[in-house]
Amino acid sequence: METDASLAVLAALAHSTRLDAFRLLVRHEPDGLSTGQLVEASGLTQSTFSTHLAVLVKAGLVLPEKRGRQQIQRANIDALKGLMLFLAKDCCQGRAELCEPLVAELTCC
Template identity: 55%
Template sequence: MENESAISALGALAQGTRLDTFRLLVRHEPDGMAAGEIARQLDVPQNTMSAHLGILARAGLIRSERHSRSIIYRADLDGLRSLTLFILKDCCGGNAELCAPLVAELTPCC
């Protein structure tokens, strides 16, 4: 991942509704959710949600697929993985022991 892509992704997540949306979609993997359902669960107007979803998609954090009349949104786990690795790439100057607590916290969920 390049600096510009990381900045775009971090910028997209630096807003409360978008962060909540992304976390909601991560929890609903692999099925995803329709835009209207996301808006309902987060109590956000649908037109506002559409704008937030667009920002997250352009940042490479979510994907969408049309299913008949609905658009299903899913977290892009490859984008999340790339962003996480970008942030942690130089973790602790290569001293793996210093990063062990971070890895240990991630291990139970993944």
């Protein structure tokens, strides 16, 4: 992931409603959730939540998928992985021992 794409993803996640929605979708992978379920979980109106959802989709964090009459939203795990790698890749500067605690925490749970 390049710097501009990373900034777009970080900006999209820099709002509590969008961050909560994305984290909820990650927990519901690979099935995703309907837009209605996300709206209900957010406690917002449909129109207000749709604005937030559009930001997540534009940033590539959420992948909308039509299933029958429902619009299902799924977390783009590849985008999450790309962001995490972008943030962590240069932190070690060739010294793997600096990132080992992070990797251990991610793999333990």
